Amino acid sequence: MDEMVAAVDIGGTKIAGALVDRRGRLTAQCQRPTPAEADAESVLQVVTEVLDRLAEAPGWAGVRGVGIGSAGPVDVSKGAVSPVNIPAWRDFPLVDSVREHLGGDRLPVLLTGDGPAMTAAEHWQGAARGFRNALCMVVSTGVGGGLVLDGALYPGPSGNAGHIGHISVELDGDPCPCGSRGCVEVMAAGPAIARRALRQGWRPDASGDTSAGAVAEAARRGDPVALASFARAAQALAAGIAGTAALVELDVVVIGGGVAKSGELLFAPLRESLRGYATLPFVRDLELRPAQLGTDAGLVGAAAAAAQWLRLDGWF
The missing domain is CATH 3.30.420.40 (ATPase, nucleotide binding domain)
Structure with a gap:
């Protein structure tokens, strides 16, 4: 059997x-x-x-x-x-x-x-398969993640290693529910994208939908405020990713979750921002991939x- x-x-x-x-x-x-x-x-x-x-x-x-x-x-x-x-x-x-x-x-x-579980899945059967050092992330209502180091899942002593959502990337940024300020999550998660767009003047259509998905639809139509909100989220993610790669020398970063489903609205500015943050020789060639397992x-x-x-x- x-x-x-x-x-x-x-x-x-x-x-x-x-x-x-x-x-x-x-x-x-x-x-x-x-x-x-x-x-x-x-x-x-x-x-x-x-x-x-x-x-x-x-x-x-x-x-x-x-x-x-x-x-x-x-x-x-x-x-x-x-x-x-x-x-x-x-x-x-x-x-x-x-x-x-x-x-x-x-x-x-x-x-x-859940972050390390998603990481284990993508390393075993998904986008990180074959890589020995990976960061896998979920960008949705929050930002979570996990690490594969030297070919094996590394959950850490408490099981929370790789929690990139709570790396602070803006010293005087908005308060985060975790108690810190300027965390990746409070800048790049779906609610943050929507909140920032509204604060900067974006308004929903007749449906009244103010979700990150609605901001993504506006961005696809070329709305400059919606596009700027996604670009800012991508910048925060890039800073967190580059910092993590500098610490543990990653080969690949895999990103899934509801915000990642926006595709190039997120990945295009993320690749651009990453070029500005991942500048050291051992992080410069970091590969970026969308998650596969949903x-x-x-x-x-x-x-x-x-x-x-x-x-x-x-x-x-």
């Missing part, structure tokens, strides 16, 4: 699960809405329902471990999570709770943050991180 990893992807809107094989294929998929405003046990109950559905699938007999990718912050050393968008989970002992539900120590359970990245990455941790043969 094929070896499998049971993967769970926990976010603010959905909790998804799948069995993942050594080729990265998803089977027995299921999904439930996240009861984000419910109490802690109610959220956990949805996670266990997803796992119970997976356990009914024929491939469950081949499962060697459970990989959980969760919105953060996470603390993998304690197996705990504190997702910003799930208020009832603060330092919640997710790994112990899942392990207990599954019957103790019968199956190992590994927790990974919404499957969380599940594929949770499985990949668990398989790496378990040292499963033939997975990489």
